[in-house]
Every structure is written in structure tokens, then in C-alpha cells.
Amino acid sequence: MNNDTTNYKLMYEYLNLKYKRAVLSKKELCHELGISSGSLDNRIKDGMNLPEYIKDKGAKNAPVTFTIISVAKYLSGNDIKTM
Secondary structure, eight states: OOHHHHHHHHHHHHHHHHHOSSEEEHHHHHHHHTOOHHHHHHHHHHTOSSOOOBOOTTSTTOOOEEEHHHHHHHHTTSOOOOO
């Protein structure tokens, strides 16, 4: 098992134990990334430097959520979106 896989698994286990559910809210992701909600909103708008997210495209003000799988990949360096 390589370091990237080990880091991902550790991060996934940490998030799973901490939140005890499959998705994180924007507020929870901001806490994990150490950024403000405004910074996260800018990243979402620009579509870069963030984990994959889920949003109901049919609803205008649908909440944005992030699976702990995508957050663990992002935080372990395995899934960084850049332009």
C-alpha cells in the first residue's frame, strides 16, 4: 500500500468517526479546510481547488454537500481540481 492510499484511508476514517455520516455541509468543510464560507463560495463559483460536491441542479437554493469520500481524497492530495 502506498502513502497516498494510506493517507486517504486515515483521512476517511477520521472524517467518518468525527461526523458519523456520509456527507459534510459547507460549514463543516470550511472547518476542515480552515477557510471562511466566503472563500469556499468563491472556490465553488470558480470550480477549482475543492472536493467534488453535490447540489440538486433543479433547485435554485439547494444546499451544497460534500461526501466524506471526496473530502478525504482532497485532503490526502489525491483529488485536487484545478483549472
